[in-house]
Amino acid sequence: MIHGPSLAIGAGISAAVLVVVFLGFDQVANEHELVIEPTPNVQPEGPAKITMSTFLENGSSILGDSSAPVILVEFGDYQCHFCNVFFHSTEGDILKNYVETGKVRMIFKDFNIIGPDSINASHGAHCANDQGMFWEYHDILYSNWTGENNGWASSENLLKFAQEIGLDIDLWSECMISGKHSQTIVASNDDARSLELTGTPAFFVIGPDGKVTRLFGAQPYSTFENIFEIELKKIK
Incomplete structure (x- = not known):
């Protein structure tokens, strides 16, 4: 789950790194110490x-009903082995039983460590x-x-994937060459470090009352199901 040799890459990502060269635990911590506060207008000195x-x-666009009472946030790396395990073994059931039924909305955020x-x-x-x-591109990557x-x-394969899902290739290519979303990716990585993440995948389930449950690694579907049901009971 934690890619030791890659941590330096994740820790050192900056805008300069994000120049796109186009074509060329089984452990669950049900911790609620992450208090969600209104975003301040001025960031105070000290830790974020x-x-x-x-x-x-x-992060990504929202997958599911934007008003779903429970939010699932995944921090992942598209090259990460266990992120791929989660995608193939667990995500489909979450989408079928919770996202498509309007109970959970999902967001993917980048933590590039590989x-x-x-x-x-x-x-x-x-x-x-x-x-x-x-999400179509997310899926074809995994x-x-x-x-x-x-x-x-x-870069060649990324272009092929864009073609396969039917994107406007001229627009997509222009976006890639310009590095349009570099700052967003940098900011997502900064968010991951603010949350003291050291590996991928990592998940945060935010309940209707704002409480946060953290999960690390490619947890089985039953783990997510149990947490979702606990949170959904709060609105009944």
Whole structure:
């Protein structure tokens, strides 16, 4: 789950790194100490506070009903093995039973800890989001995962994925070349570090009362189901 050699990459991401070269635990912590506070107009000195924006901004479009009472936030890396395990073994059931039924809304945020291809893949998804197809691109990335830093998320393949889901390639390519979403990706990585994340995937379930439950690793569906049901009981 934690990619030791890659942590330096995740810790050192900056706007300069995010230049897109196009074509060329089994452990669950039910902790509620992360108090969501209104975002201050002026950030005070000292460590960044955890606010609702830490979870909800700098990420994907919402998947599901935007008024769903429970929010699931995933921090992931498109090259991450266990993120791919979650996508194939668990996410589908969550979508079927909770997202599609209007009970849970989902947001994906970037935490790029593996390599440059991870950053480019993130940018590809955000450029797809400009055309309303973030989640289609997210899905095709994980559906084509073959490992870490082995070239499957190369610029050439990212272009092929964009073509396969029917994006306007001229618009998508212009977005990729310009690095349009670099600052969003940097900010998402900063959010992950503010939450003291050290690996992917990591999840935060935000209940209707604003309480936060943290989960680390590719947890089984039953773990998410139990937490969702606890939170949904609060609105009955």
